[in-house]
Amino acid sequence: MKIEKDAEKILKEFSKTLESIPDLEETHYIVDNVNLTRKDISTKKNPEKIMRNAKTDKDGNIIVKKADWTN
Known part of the structure; x- marks a missing residue:
């Protein structure tokens, strides 16, 4: 393959x-x-400043995604 030949050429030059x-x-x-x-x-x-990027609801609680592995 062309990629293998190019890789070999690069390794030899290196x-x-x-x-x-x-x-x-x-x-x-x-x-x-x-x-x-x-x-x-x-x-x-x-x-x-920290909370500026956090998703919050109308009461100011942070909204996060529940882990998929928990029940």
Whole structure:
């Protein structure tokens, strides 16, 4: 098939390209900020902004689809 031939051609060309890449030594980081962490700070949530996209009925209740696997 044409697709298989094209795929083989791409793989052969890619393999040839990989052969021309020189082997390099392991990369070492000069700076100490490789594994940084941040403080776990919560931000205020705006319920009006969150509810803007929710489907609601006339009483303001959220309308959701019941799961098909429940009875």
